Amino acid sequence: MNNTFSDNPQVGVVSSFSELINTKFKGKVNAICWSRDLKGDFKEIVSQLQLKENITEISVEDLLALQLSEKGILARDIILNDLQLLTDIGASPVLNLLKNYERDDEFDFISTDVYSFHVDRSPIGTDTFLCTYYGASSDIISNDQVEQKILIPEVREKLRELHDGPEAEFETFLKEYFFDLHYQARSNAKPVNLGVGNLWRLAVDHPSQEVLPCVHRAPVENDGEYRLLLIC
Template identity: 45%
Template sequence: MTPFSLPPGNSQIKCVHSFDELVSTRFADGVNALCWQRTLPGDFGEIVQLLGSSGDSSEAITTLDEARLRRLPVSAEGRRAIDQLLADLELLRNHDLDPALNFISGYPRDDEPGPIPTDVFSFHADSAPVEADTFLCTYHGPTSEGVRNDEAQRRVDIPETRSELLKIFGGADNDDFREYLKENCYDLHYAAVSQARPFSFGLGNLWRIAIDYPGSPVPPCIHRAPATLPGQARLLLIS
């Protein structure tokens, strides 16, 4: 696995050296993404290949449980990879989280995206009504991408886009309109500026990223899922 390289000049990311440090470090002073850099043992590609050829993963996103992973006829290296997946799931569950391990061959796209696409391929921020974080780790396949907050603009703040949304809404730019934006998640999606330098989350690294919630001390981490192409399935842990 290729080690994660901290993007030059990006002060929003802090690298940590253990799971305890990952979960205990407070987001502050503009830092809204924590990365636990790891080089993991095992052959995760073997797991993906077996899942893709098994014929019972017709869904674009399949959530994997321990029983299914244990049934896979893997080599010793594949077994090491499975042990790592289960260990990560246990780490997060022991921290009172509800992680999911997903085999992803594709994501649903907006059939009619309108002025603002709201699928996971669009740069976006996660949100919650109470304090929370998002945890992510890509074990195989294309990785998630992030972009600095000062290299992105909320799409609803782009004048042309906002004007089009107002026409669809059919009302004034007031509290009702802002509630309309929130209900449709339009206010969570961003456009990268022309000089933006998106960065990869890398393989094997466990990330904890800030989300949008009332009273958050930092802006949310802006990120997106990678484009999915035939033959490039992902193995992703998310919570």
């Protein structure tokens, strides 16, 4: 098991898929990691896939069409198994070949793209699953090491100017445009990188959740390198 994760009070570390889906979030733990050291050549898969847009969804058929070495086949089997495991529990996993996400540069005082620390919100009881098979991997951060951006005075003031409506509707405005989902890391914050090959389950903001939602962000991609990411 990865000591970096097991020593972190935010992270629960497990050794099987069954444990991953059945371990309850509690206290400060809002991220569960199935810690894995995957065998296989995931780079070979990435090198053969075709990027059609900055984010290209890869189907099972796309994977099966690849002509792979023994190590490439091993990597493909791992991905296919992960997709099946998640599908079997009612999730809708997506495999993405990713050059980069769209940047939000509309406002100079607040960023609301996935490179910003944020939480996911859902109206139903669900969790976020993700695994980076190749390329740069995401970060999470403890809730006590971040501040909600809408509570930062200068940001809040500019959002009020942007809203330009009745005070009673301001909080609704913040939610409607997802400003309330984004966070600023404190000066002494220490993000945790999720690593390659580990399958993660992150707590989402929804009414039945008993813990705080997991704050996370997408990584800045490595130059000239695509990411291969499973997410749902």
